[in-house]
Amino acid sequence: MPDVTATLDITREVCPMTYVRTKLKLESLPSGTLLEVLLKGEEPLKNVPRSARDEGHEVVSLEPRGDGTHRLLVRKQGR
Numbered sequence: 001m002p003d004v005t006a007t008l009d010i011t012r013e014v015c016p017m018t019y020v021r022t023k024l025k026l027e028s029l030p031s032g033t034l035l036e037v038l039l040k041g042e043e044p045l046k047n048v049p050r051s052a053r054d055e056g057h058e059v060v061s062l063e064p065r066g067d068g069t070h071r072l073l074v075r076k077q078g079r
Helices: 017-027 044-052
Strands: 006-009 034-042 058-063 071-074
Touching: 006 017, 017 034, 017 044, 034 058, 044 058, 044 071
Parallel strands: 006 034
Antiparallel strands: 034 071, 058 071
């Protein structure tokens, strides 16, 4: 299990705030750290991992949690 640096719960957010919150959290973390993002809903499930990749971050995993939410692990790249 990778070493998660921070967790962000955006299960109550709606797009586009889901990625805005994820982006702000990533910006606050040092490069190379792992952010766990808890997501819910079809749009965030598609958009948040795609937006993270588009910005050059590494999507380590995306897995269902059994309660209707998903767990996304993103490794921050760059600055």
